[in-house]
Amino acid sequence: MAEEPAASVSPQPGRCAYFVERKRRFCKMVPARGRRFCGEHAAQEEENGRRRIPCPLDSKHTVYEDQLQKHLKKCNSREKPKPVYFAKDINAGSKEANKLPEEKQVSISALSKEELEDLIRKLKRASNGIKSVLKDQICSHQALQEALSDPRNGDAAFKHLKQQASILGNMERLNLLGPRRCFVEFGAGRGKLSHWVDRALQDAKDVHFLLVERATTRFKVDGKHRRNSFERLQVDIQHLCLSKVPVLVKEKLPVVGIGKHVCGSATDLALRCLAESYANLCDDDGRESPTAKRWKSSGTDGPPNNSPSEMCSKSSVENWSPVAGIAIALCCHHRCDWKHYVGQEFFTAVGLGVTEFDYFKRMTSWATCGMRESGPQTSTIEVESKEQGSEAEEQDPHDRSVECSSDSLQGLLTTEERKQIGHLCKLLIDHGRIEYLQQRGYDAVLQYYTDPSVSLENVLLTAVPRQFSLPYSVS
Structure with a gap:
């Protein structure tokens, strides 16, 4: 030696x-x-x-x-003054709902066969009555046709463009693309989704964009926006009070919440931000504003006689809704948090709690990361990460080991059974979000918006206020 x-x-x-x-x-x-x-x-x-x-x-x-x-x-690390729209923990959820204590967090691979089977029975019992097959709503939009046809775009860029085009197509289907509204992109990152919405709207008047992102970094795409109504809000969604953002205070614009792969609990924070903290508008004295009262007290279930543009015009304040719609592509359910989860009431109603939620959120990774058939084989997620390149944001590179290579489960469940259970866990968590929105007056729907070959995280959550909802166009 x-x-x-x-x-x-x-x-x-x-x-x-x-x-x-x-x-x-x-x-x-x-x-x-x-x-x-x-x-x-x-x-x-x-x-x-x-x-x-x-x-x-x-x-x-x-x-x-x-x-x-x-x-x-x-020092750049010193605590900076909080922006006017910062309201600590305004979207955090119930203070009583805490995480499962660490000493009670047991690895799924450490469960006995009987315990695992009992957990799966609870999952299937709670999922009874939930539509398990989602409708395909794979759309496109003219604004991205040139980019989609550009041969200079690589495979990873093409996949991003396909997803963005479908999100815009679904927004157009729900009449969410129009003048006089503010588009809030949660977890904006580079802000590419807002960029394409801007391109799709062309010369629409009174359109604003708010890009919500914790990071301070600005991106080169920021210089490509065609209008000056883009503003970055450097704040955690947990602390974002939209009703205090200056442009919304001044213009009283209806908001459209959007996001492409809003990771884990960030989706719950965004939904609560829209459906509670911004929808419940208050005047300067802390009393509910007349506009918000009219919006809440409307008992009509059908769509109004007004056209979408009339509903958003200044002259139609009687029909104005603070949230015009939501379109969020879901992602990384294993990073959800019970404290922030908006579907707690649904989980409780079907006999589940924080313990089951903690298991189910980890089991969601079975649907996307794959399982090794045998020890020496490369796991599916490694193949996916190589193929998808910059799509790694959807596969969550920080948590790729979450219950993805549990060899101790071999013999108990086949790879296909694990995949089906993972999808069922994701569906159950997402259904809790749908129930939350429905209880707050929204027509909320889950649908597949892109093919699994484009992205394994291919579910889009859309919602529009019930009295403003228009019949879905037949594709």
Whole structure:
């Protein structure tokens, strides 16, 4: 056996003088001129008696100890003033509904055969009466035809475009694309969905876009929007109060909530943001506004006589609804959270609770990540991630190991049975969301909006206020 090379006795010329114990060598970063250590290890160096210490706000960088107070006032990690639309935990859900304690979280692979069978029986009993086969509503839209025909787009880009085109097609089918409204894209990321909605609306008047995203990053697509009515809201959906966003306060615009693969509990936060915190508009004195009262008290179940454009006009305030519609492509059910889940009442009504929810949300991964038939084989999710490229957002790269390779289940359930159970778990969780919206006066529907070969996460949730709902067009 060859001997390991001896550790370097001194740093390379022009390199950092810090010895990395774990790697048994000196750091290879280049320090600033006149320094012995790089920025990462500058805390090891004293200059004329000055010592560098880790920043108390973010230990990833250091600061001279005698300049600490000055640095804290301008450090990028300091707590910034909250925007006017920030309302802590406004969309978080019930404070009493907590997560399942860690000591009670048992891996599915650790369940006995009897316990697993009992869990599956509960799942099937709760799913009785739920329509298990969703309707195909795979649509397209003229706004994306040129991009879809462009040979320069690769396979991953083409799949994104197909999904965006279908979402827009479904929005058009529900008369959600029109003037005088504000489109709120939840989990906007690059904001490409809003970009295509903007293209589809062409010269429509009084249209605004709000791109909700926690990250501070702006993207190059932001410079391609054709109008100046795009605004990014850097806030967690959990704390977003739409009724305090300046453009909505000023214009009193009906909102259309949209999203492409709004991950896990972010969907529940978005639905609560729309159906509760924005729908229940209040005036400055905290009393319910006359407009909101009229909207709530309307007892008509059928569609009004007004056309969609008339309903959204300023002269039609009597028929105005604060939420004109919702179109959200669902994703990553295993990242749902009982505390935020809007379907708790439905789960309770069918005899389920937080324990079953915790199991079912993890079992949803069986529907998309695949299962290994035998140990040496590559799991389906690895193949999917290679094929789909940038579609990794739908497969959730941070949680790909969630109950996806449980060899201990071999012999208890076949791969196809696990896949069917995973789909049933997803359907049950999504049905709770539908029930939530229906109880709040919406006609809410689940449908397949794209082919599984384009995206395994291919379910779209749409909803429109019941008194404004128009008959679905026959495809």
